Amino acid sequence: MSNEQNSYTVKSDRFESRVNPFPPEFIEESNGKAVEALRKVMGKLPPLHYLCRNIKYKEQLNHADLLDWLFNEIDPKALELTETSHLNLPEDQQPQLVFGIKASAVADKAWNRRKKHRSSVHAFYGTHLENLYSILKNGLNPDFSTATAPLYGDGIYVTNQMDESLLFSPFSEVWKMSILGEKLRVLVLCEIIDDPSKVKRLRKQRANGNQTKYQYMLVKDKAYVRVKKYPLLMPNVNPDRDELYLCTPVKVAPKSFYLVGFAPNATMNTVHHMILFGCSAPGTSEPYWDCGEMSVSQSNSNLKRAIPCADGSHVLYAWARDAKTLELPEDVGFQVGKGSEISYLVLQVHYSKKFPEGTTDDSGIFLMYTEEPRSKLAGVMLLGTGGVIPGHSRTNMEVSCEISEDKTIYPFAYRTHTHSLGKVVSGYRVRRNKYGDDEWTLLGKRDPLTPQMFYPVMNRKPIYRGDVLAARCTMESYRDRDTYVGPTNEDEMCNFYLMYYVENDTPLKNKLCITQGPPSYYWSNGDLNNIPDIEASVLYEKSPHHNHS
Numbered sequence: 001m002s003n004e005q006n007s008y009t010v011k012s013d014r015f016e017s018r019v020n021p022f023p024p025e026f027i028e029e030s031n032g033k034a035v036e037a038l039r040k041v042m043g044k045l046p047p048l049h050y051l052c053r054n055i056k057y058k059e060q061l062n063h064a065d066l067l068d069w070l071f072n073e074i075d076p077k078a079l080e081l082t083e084t085s086h087l088n089l090p091e092d093q094q095p096q097l098v099f100g101i102k103a104s105a106v107a108d109k110a111w112n113r114r115k116k117h118r119s120s121v122h123a124f125y126g127t128h129l130e131n132l133y134s135i136l137k138n139g140l141n142p143d144f145s146t147a148t149a150p151l152y153g154d155g156i157y158v159t160n161q162m163d164e165s166l167l168f169s170p171f172s173e174v175w176k177m178s179i180l181g182e183k184l185r186v187l188v189l190c191e192i193i194d195d196p197s198k199v200k201r202l203r204k205q206r207a208n209g210n211q212t213k214y215q216y217m218l219v220k221d222k223a224y225v226r227v228k229k230y231p232l233l234m235p236n237v238n239p240d241r242d243e244l245y246l247c248t249p250v251k252v253a254p255k256s257f258y259l260v261g262f263a264p265n266a267t268m269n270t271v272h273h274m275i276l277f278g279c280s281a282p283g284t285s286e287p288y289w290d291c292g293e294m295s296v297s298q299s300n301s302n303l304k305r306a307i308p309c310a311d312g313s314h315v316l317y318a319w320a321r322d323a324k325t326l327e328l329p330e331d332v333g334f335q336v337g338k339g340s341e342i343s344y345l346v347l348q349v350h351y352s353k354k355f356p357e358g359t360t361d362d363s364g365i366f367l368m369y370t371e372e373p374r375s376k377l378a379g380v381m382l383l384g385t386g387g388v389i390p391g392h393s394r395t396n397m398e399v400s401c402e403i404s405e406d407k408t409i410y411p412f413a414y415r416t417h418t419h420s421l422g423k424v425v426s427g428y429r430v431r432r433n434k435y436g437d438d439e440w441t442l443l444g445k446r447d448p449l450t451p452q453m454f455y456p457v458m459n460r461k462p463i464y465r466g467d468v469l470a471a472r473c474t475m476e477s478y479r480d481r482d483t484y485v486g487p488t489n490e491d492e493m494c495n496f497y498l499m500y501y502v503e504n505d506t507p508l509k510n511k512l513c514i515t516q517g518p519p520s521y522y523w524s525n526g527d528l529n530n531i532p533d534i535e536a537s538v539l540y541e542k543s544p545h546h547n548h549s
Contacts, residue, residue, distance in 0.1 A: 023066060041066060101136070107226075114223060115193050115372065119331055122261050122368045123158035123217055125188040125225075126168030132186050140190070140222050155200075156219040158190055162263075162325060189263070191370070192217060193224040232276070232347050233265060233364030235287055239351035243488040245292035247308050248364075249282040249346045256340070258333030259378075261368030262317045263325040271363045272352040272489070273320035273417070273452070278334070278342035280312025291348055292487055308346045314511060315380045316345075317365065318415060318497055323453030329412055332501045333374035352489055379409070379507025383471040383496040387517020389421060389483040393476075396537065397494040398523045400430070400470035401513035409463045409508065413454040413499040414444035419492050421475045421483060422448035426536045427496040429459070430468035430528060438530040440470075443498065447539055448473070454499055463500070469513060470523060471496035474537040485517065 026034040026041075045066075125140065140156050159165050169185040192199060202216040219225045230250075237246055266274060283291055283306030290303040307313075316334050317326070328334075336342040347364050355361065385397045403409070416425035426445040430438050443457045463469070473494035477483055483492050494517065500507075515521040523531050 110223075111193075111226060112371075117372075119194050119372050119374070120191050120260075120370045121160075121194050121217070121330070122327060123160050123190055123192060124162050124165035125156070125158045125190050126165040127186065127188065128170065129184055129186050135188065140188075140219075140225055153218065154220070156222060156225055158192065158217050158219065158225070160215045160217075160327065162187070189366070189368070190225050191368075192219055195224060198224045230367045230369060231265070231364065232345060232367055233362045234347070234349055236360040236362050237288055238357070238360050239353075239355045242352060242354050243292070244351045244354075245290065245348060245487065246288055246303075246351065247283060247291035247306075247346050247348045248288040249279075249344050251344055252337040252342065254338055255371070256338045256373065257336050257369050257371055258374045259316065259328075259336060259367055259369050260333045260374075261325065261327040262319075263366040263368065264319045264323060265366055266319065266349075266363040268320070268322045270351070270361060272350040273318065274350070274363070274365065275308075275315060275319075275348045276317040276365060277308045277346040277348065278312075278314035278316050278336055278340075279309035279344040279346050280341055281310040282344045282346050283307045283310050292350075308348050309344075312341045312343075314342060315382050315497070317380075317454075318417065318452075319365070320417060320452035321450070323451045326413070326454050327368065328378060329376075329501075331374050332376040332378050332412070333370065334378045335374070350487070376410075376501040376503055377505070377507055378499060378501045379511070381469060381498045381500065381508065381511060381513060383427065383469060383498070383513040385473070385494045385515050385517030385521070386485045387494075387520065388485075389475045389477050389492060389518070391477055391479045391481050391483075395475045395477070395518055396522065397473040397475060397517045398471070398521065398526075399494075399496075399513055399515040399517070400468050400523060400526050400528060401510075402468050403463060403465050403508075405508055405510065406465050407502055407505055407508060408465075409500040409502055410460065411443055411457045411463060411498055411500045412460060414457050415452060415454045415495075415497040415499075416444070416446045416448040416473075417452050417493055417495040417497070418448040418473055418475070419489055420449070421477050421492050422473055422494070423476050424448075424474040424537050424539055425471065425494070425496055427469070427471040427498060428532075428536075429461075429463050430470050431466075436529075438468075438528055440530065440532050442535075444496070445536075445539065454497070457498075468528070469498065470528065472523070472536045 023038065026038045127135070165187060166185075169187050171185045198219065198221045200218040200220070202218060232248075232250055234246065234248055237248075239246065262276070264274070283289060284304050286304050288303075290305045291308050292305075334342075336345065345367075349361075349363055351361070383399045383401070385399045387397050389395045389397070411429075414427055416422075416427075418425060424445065425448045427443045429441045429443055431441070432438050441459050441461070443459060444455060445458070446455065471494075473496075475483075475492065475494070483490075485492055485494070487493075502508075515526075
């Protein structure tokens with residue numbers, strides 16, 4: 001496919017420099033690069049399947065020779081191709097293909113030598129399609145970054161915001177007779193060595209002088225930027241019934257990695273929600289399985305049934321309702337592999353609707369990672385309830401747990417999750433003062449029917465041993481029946497996820513805080529006082545903390 005993309009290069013006025021290397025069959029001894037001859041051949045290039053069946057005439061042989069050079073010029077082992085139509089972008093920006101680019105052992109060694117003790121960050125790079133072929137062969141080039149005099153000097157300009165980067169990736173013509181159609185554009189996710197002498201951090205200014213949310217980086221040395229991510233996607237599954245939970249695993253190599261970001265590859269039109277688990281052992285050794293542990297399977301398929309993790313279950317990330325990409329704070333990461341309890345990563349995807357026969361899905365998550373150790377290890381505490389919501393009622397589902405481990409945790413993000421009856425979800429840190437009064441500090445509050453992504457917490461003060469974590473889901477039902485906690489859209493859930501880090505320590509061993517919920521448990525019968533009863537169930541009209549993370 002990358003070779004099909006290169007067909008656009010012949011449309012560019014600067015293609016002689018952009019096509020590097022240049023096909024040798026079109027280099028003449030006297031005239032150099034045969035521009036017009038290459039344009040003519042590429043303009044008539046037939047679909048690949050047609051060419052494979054009909055190599056008879058000289059013109060078709062010319063096509064075959066050109067494609068043979070294109071397909072072999074780039075090492076096929078350097079690209080991992082994943083077909084997808086569900087990356088979390090607007091409808092007209094959905095990609096047809098996603099590449100994972102793997103560096104050679106020699107390149108990896110050189111990269112680690114440059115990196116040494118430094119950390120790395122991830123950012124997006126938007127470029128014209130005509131540049132992609134040379135990027136794959138030669139790496140990023142400052143010449144591609146701007147057509148005018150660069151504002152902050154020469155170098156490679158990248159940004160931490162995907163939508164901003166897309167502004168620099170216009171649609172361009174491709175191999176018209178291929179399955180791709182007539183137009184395509186590309187976006188590159190890069191890993192960057194965070195060396196202040198090579199990388200300058202910038203902020204874009206609005207017309208009024210205020211800074212935008214977009215952070216830019218100017219990389220002055222192309223050797224300090226590369227593409228690195230791992231796709232954890234469903235292996236083209238066909239959900240054969242409504243409300244199906246499927247899991248797929250990946251074994252972590254026997255060395256330490258640190259997850260530093262999560263880019264969802266899904267849309268709420270296809271997927272209800274996704275959860276990434278870290279496991280000591282997966283539920284089964286199958287490539288994928290039915291993992292709806294809260295329900296009895298009604299599937300007619302031969303899929304094995306098992307829980308996501310057979311041992312050592314950790315929730316690392318969760319997604320729903322078209323949530324955006326999440327990148328962790330500087331020097332924070334989830335440790336997986338050697339030195340951790342996590343030997344496998346398991347992706348769980350909840351499909352609420354049955355797929356038509358013959359259609360498949362590869363939703364999942366692109367994992368951003370580094371091998372550079374983090375001084376701040378991340379963890380997730382999940383607060384949730386069981387219980388029942390009576391018909392035609394407004395019901396509070398509440399949970400609280402005391403931190404019993406001798407650790408200090410630093411909260412930085414939260415996420416809420418309910419099904420359709422949720423109105424408000426709020427989470428608190430509760431600390432009892434010397435007078436016996438509970439002081440409630442709000443960590444996060446949202447309408448759970450907005451994008452269910454991780455948002456910055458409203459208070460980042462540390463949480464100590466003896467503090468209590470508490471959460472409430474305010475539910476409103478107009479149904480003529482009771483609604484119980486369960487896995488389907490006809491059921492309900494009440495979850496508050498708190499993402500935190502520890503400094504030079506390991507995350508909490510206790511990762512779950514669950515109560516029976518109504519009518520068995522409420523904050524008022526859980527040894528809590530000074531309860532913010534009204535505040536916990538009412539949304540602010542406007543809060544600066546409700547920006548995307």
